[in-house]
Amino acid sequence: MIWIDDRLVPESEASVSYLDRGYYFGDGIYEVFRVYGGQLYEAEAHYDRLERSAGAIGLRLPYTRKELGGILRSLLDSEQVQDGSVYMQITRGVAPRAHDFPAGVRPVLLAYCTASARPLAMMRTGVSVITRPDIRWLRCDLKTLNLLGSVLAKQEAKEQGADDVIWHRDGTVTECSASNLMIVKDGAVLTHPANHLILHGVTRAVVLRLTREQGIAAEERAFSLETLAQAEEAFLTGTTMEIVPIVRIDGMPVGGGVPGPVTRRLQQAFEATLP
Numbered sequence: 001m002i003w004i005d006d007r008l009v010p011e012s013e014a015s016v017s018y019l020d021r022g023y024y025f026g027d028g029i030y031e032v033f034r035v036y037g038g039q040l041y042e043a044e045a046h047y048d049r050l051e052r053s054a055g056a057i058g059l060r061l062p063y064t065r066k067e068l069g070g071i072l073r074s075l076l077d078s079e080q081v082q083d084g085s086v087y088m089q090i091t092r093g094v095a096p097r098a099h100d101f102p103a104g105v106r107p108v109l110l111a112y113c114t115a116s117a118r119p120l121a122m123m124r125t126g127v128s129v130i131t132r133p134d135i136r137w138l139r140c141d142l143k144t145l146n147l148l149g150s151v152l153a154k155q156e157a158k159e160q161g162a163d164d165v166i167w168h169r170d171g172t173v174t175e176c177s178a179s180n181l182m183i184v185k186d187g188a189v190l191t192h193p194a195n196h197l198i199l200h201g202v203t204r205a206v207v208l209r210l211t212r213e214q215g216i217a218a219e220e221r222a223f224s225l226e227t228l229a230q231a232e233e234a235f236l237t238g239t240t241m242e243i244v245p246i247v248r249i250d251g252m253p254v255g256g257g258v259p260g261p262v263t264r265r266l267q268q269a270f271e272a273t274l275p
């Protein structure tokens, strides 16, 4: 079942208007929630970010947080999803194509859930990545539908035989195409500060909390491509990925070329937070 236009309908009946601003402007926002044991993980943090994204682009959310919770609950119940994810997007609405905000339109909510297992193999063996200039706009903190930068990056990684891209702006490392990046340098975890250049990841916040609980030194500080190349460990964090070790960057092994001890410790600590 899919939630679209104020109701839950079978997939075969779900349709959207060709005039939806999501199509021609990417004028909308989204969230991806992880579902563990039939429950949304860190739901409040996702709602917080959704509200922040909406506020920043002047989009009035058509539902309260409680109503959104009810909608997602009805979706999970109808699909009986135990482990998986929920995709939710809200576009500004349906109106003839004009760049400025149309008057009197109601935002359109689309939400559905998908069953999927945790990416355990990838979490164990790690991924290889390439570095590329960050070609996105300057409000990467907003989870908006404009994902062409990420789409192009992911495709280029695939064509180069890699799994993902690490972005940098003039040599300062930011994040990955659809996840945050952390490295271990001189025993401490480093990650880009949560400003306008990265998405303020829900998983990133959980992992930073875990470093404090585990007594692992961690700093939110921008670092260069040179520092990245000297990292003892590197890993990415994201809702569907959790914590995935990065074992090769631009063809060179990271540390020993296998997942490192800090990464594995944080993976274990993360696992302990799951229901």
Ligand code: PDD
Binding pocket: 032, 175, 176, 177, 178, 179, 180, 198, 199, 200, 201, 202, 203, 204, 237, 238, 239, 240
């Ligand atoms: N991606 N950075 C970017 C650019 C992202 O798109 C995402 C999430 C993250 C990680 O954020 P979180 O831990 O809150 O999932 C960081 C989602 C999952 C996606 O676009 O599918």
